[in-house]
Amino acid sequence: MKVILLEDVKSLGFKGDVVEVSEGYARNFLFPQHMGLEASAGALKEMEQKEKSVISKGKKTEKEEKKLASRLDGFELVLTVKATDGKLYGSVGSKDIQKALKDAGFKIEEDWINFKSTKEVGTTEAVVNFPTGFDATVTVVVEEKSK
Secondary structure: OEEEEOOOEOOOEOOOOEEEOOHHHHHHHHOOOOOEEEOOHHHHHHHHHHHHHHHHHHHHHHHHHHHHHHHHOOOEEEEEEOEEOOEEEEEEOHHHHHHHHHHOOOOOOHHHEEOOOEEEOEEEEEEEEOOOOOEEEEEEEEEEOOO
């Protein structure tokens, strides 16, 4: 019996593979565990459409992230924080940078930002690593808030 795997099955195959198994194994193990689906013509066609959809979404996401990375590369971000004599009361970290970028119109996740937190006024750089492999360098200027 031909079965489409809905999950990775050890020693059998990976998600999306069409494999030949015994009817008993399919009906007694794969189907009840929702690990497989009978490979009918309709199911195979549906699987192909889902794969095409995933590929097109991936390409769209990659294109959007490439455009965002090019806009973000070289961007200067100015953060004004409370400080005394060049020393901050707290620290500036990736969460602060993510919030400031969001306010500037960039939709960036915090875990994409590679930045060592700082407790001093000055200029540093943060690197944004997008999941699709693109990188953008952002100049972070930390200024003392005037009283």
